Every structure is written in C-alpha cells, then in structure tokens.
Amino acid sequence: MKLSLYRKYDTLGNSGVEQFLHDSRNGVQFHGCKLFADSEEGFGMPPLMNKSEKGPFEHGETFKLYRLAPRTIRLGLVLQGETYEKIAVARRQLVALFSPLVYEKGTGPDGRTGDTMYLYKYLGDKRGLRVRLSEGPRFEYTFADANEMRVDVELVAYRPLFFGNSETTTDDSGVVSGSFSFTTYINVRYSDWFMRPRILLSGPGWQDPKVKTGEGEVIELDGYTIVSFPVYMVPENREVYEVTTDTDLKPYMTGVSNLENFRLRPTTLHGGGSDTLEFSGSFSGSGTASVTIYHENQYLSA
Numbered sequence: 314m315k316l317s318l319y320r321k322y323d324t325l326g327n328s329g330v331e332q333f334l335h336d337s338r339n340g341v342q343f344h345g346c347k348l349f350a351d352s353e354e355g356f357g358m359p360p361l362m363n364k365s366e367k368g369p370f371e372h373g374e375t376f377k378l379y380r381l382a383p384r385t386i387r388l389g390l391v392l393q394g395e396t397y398e399k400i401a402v403a404r405r406q407l408v409a410l411f412s413p414l415v416y417e418k419g420t421g422p423d424g425r426t427g428d429t430m431y432l433y434k435y436l437g438d439k440r441g442l443r444v445r446l447s448e449g450p451r452f453e454y455t456f457a458d459a460n461e462m463r464v465d466v467e468l469v470a471y472r473p474l475f476f477g478n479s480e481t482t483t484d485d486s487g488v489v490s491g492s493f494s495f496t497t498y499i500n501v502r503y504s505d506w507f508m509r510p511r512i513l514l515s516g517p518g519w520q521d522p523k524v525k526t527g528e529g530e531v532i533e534l535d536g537y538t539i540v541s542f543p544v545y546m547v548p549e550n551r552e553v554y555e556v557t558t559d560t561d562l563k564p565y566m567t568g569v570s571n572l573e574n575f576r577l578r579p580t581t582l583h584g585g586g587s588d589t590l591e592f593s594g595s596f597s598g599s600g601t602a603s604v605t606i607y608h609e610n611q612y613l614s615a
Contacts, residue, residue, distance in 0.1 A: 315435035346403040352389030356615040359473035384473035390464040440475040444468040477610035485603040494593035502586035506611040507576040515543035516602040525591040534565040548575040
C-alpha cells in the first residue's frame with residue numbers, strides 16, 4: 314500500500330509535487346528523514362445523513378432519503394531521523410506540505426487558479442480524494458526516543474467519493490441533415506457510484522442540441538445553434554456555457570432540463586458494463602455533430 318499527497322502549490326513555492334507519505338514500513342525519504350504511516354482512518358464507506366419525518370401520532374419515524382456526508386481522514390505518521398535537528402527540519406517541511414494557506418484564484422505562481430490538495434491511495438489501483446486540512450500536523454516527541462517523532466493529521470473531504478482514472482469517449486453523428494439522433498456508450502464497469510460526465514458538443518449548424526441519459530434525464534437547449542464555438546456542459550458545477558466566449562447558456566435550457574440529476578449509472582444499478590448518452594438535434598442543411606465525454610470512476614471506498 315502506498316499513500317501520497319499532491320499539492321498544486323505549497324507554501325515554499327513548489328508546484329505540482331506528489332509527496333509520498335507511505336510506501337510500506339520501510340518508509341519514504343523525506344528531507345533527510347524516513348517517513349511512514351503507522352495508522353489510518355476514514356478510507357471505508359463515507360458517513361451517511363439519513364432524513365426522516367415524524368407525524369404527530371406516529372410510532373417511530375418515516376425514512377425519506379439519505380445523503381453522503383463529508384469524510385474525515387485521520388493519518389498517524391512517523392518521522393525517523395538520525396538526530397533531533399534533522400527531524401526538526403523535516404517537521405517544518407511537513408507543516409509547509411499540509412499548510413491551509415492557499416492561493417486565491419489567479420494569484421498562484423503561474424497565474425492560474427488556486428491551490429488544490431489531493432490525497433491518493435495506491436491499493437491495486439490509484440484512488441484519490443480532494444481534501445482540506447482540518448487539524449494538525451500535531452507533533453509528539455519524547456526525549457526517551459530521540460530518533461522518532463509522531464505526527465497526527467486530520468483531513469476532510471467535503472465530497473466524500475474517491476475518484477479513479479479519468480476516461481474520455483468521443484463519438485459523432487456522421488454527416489446528417491434534418492433531425493438526427495445517435496447513442497454513445499460509456500464504460501462504467503469499474504465504478505460503484507454515479508458519475509457526473511463533462512460533455513463537449515461541437516458542430517457548426519447544430520440546432521437545439523439535446524443530451525439524454527439512460528435514466529431519462531436531459532439537458533436541452535431550445536432556440537440555440539452551435540456556430541463557431543463548442544458548448545461545454547458541466548452538470549456537477551451546474552454550468553452550460555460556450556467555450557472561449559464563456560457565454561452562459563442556461564437561459565436556453567428547457568423546463569425539462571435537469572442538471573441536478575444528470576449522471577451516469579454504475580454497473581450495480583443497471584447490470585451492464587456501459588451506460589448511454591443519446592444526442593439529438595437538427596441541421597438546416599447538412600453537418601456533423603461531434604461529442605467528447607469526460608468522466609472519472611467514482612468509488613465509495615479506497
């Protein structure tokens with residue numbers, strides 16, 4: 314088992330660094346010391362929030378729904394070094410690695426958006442969480458064991474699902490005229506939770522573009538025609554916009570459109586290795602509708 318933390322930036326100005334925290338009890342080299350984890354908590358099922366209602370004369374309550382709650386990760390790390398001085402240097406580097414100080418949008422060293430912290434676990438495959446620091450690092454040192462320091466860290470994942478590898482699926486309608494539709498199959502066999510795809514639509518002249526999931530949820534733009542710039546649909550962020558111009562296209566969405574529940578189903582819910590997206594619209598002349606679908610496998614546990 315391996316465990317690592319990725320920071321887009323840290324407080325020392327380093328960028329794009331994946332720092333391993335654990336690679337077996339042999340540990341990893343960390344600024345002149347050995348670093349490893351001797352305990353972990355929070356990598357199983359996320360906590361649930363159950364909602365219920367109670368009538369004035371009801372015995373017990375009536376269950377209504379559940380939601381996944383934020384996930385708390387607790388790590389017990391150990392720093393081992395030849396001297397207290399070397400451990401102290403490594404300790405300062407750990408503080409920089411986990412620091413809650415982040416760059417706001419547009420103020421990072423490369424002018425890009427703010428900092429992001431990811432925790433990755435390697436256990437057969439690589440699964441990650443987007444996390445924030447909740448508590449720590451707390452250091453525990455006893456002079457009786459001068460070559461070792463205990464480090465406790467608590468992280469929180471407000472979106473508690475682990476994500477796996479990103480996948481990309483491309484498809485197109487071929488040359489069509491008038492009304493058309495085509496179905497694209499998306500591989501979902503490795504996921505055990507709903508996935509929120511990001512969809513790029515292109516094809517000059519594509520009128521009233523519509524996307525429909527296997528569950529029947531749709532995103533439909535009425536009275537809109539793709540001209541020079543592709544359309545990007547990001548249901549998870551409640552966004553539908555024109556690439557390059559950033560024009561918000563939600564005013565074109567029909568009343569049946571549903572960004573909230575637009576998703577791909579995992580194999581456990583429909584029994585197949587793939588789910589579908591159906592694309593439709595029309596061309597006044599002829600043209601080709603092209604789509605690119607991006608999605609990440611989602612998991613309930615590491």
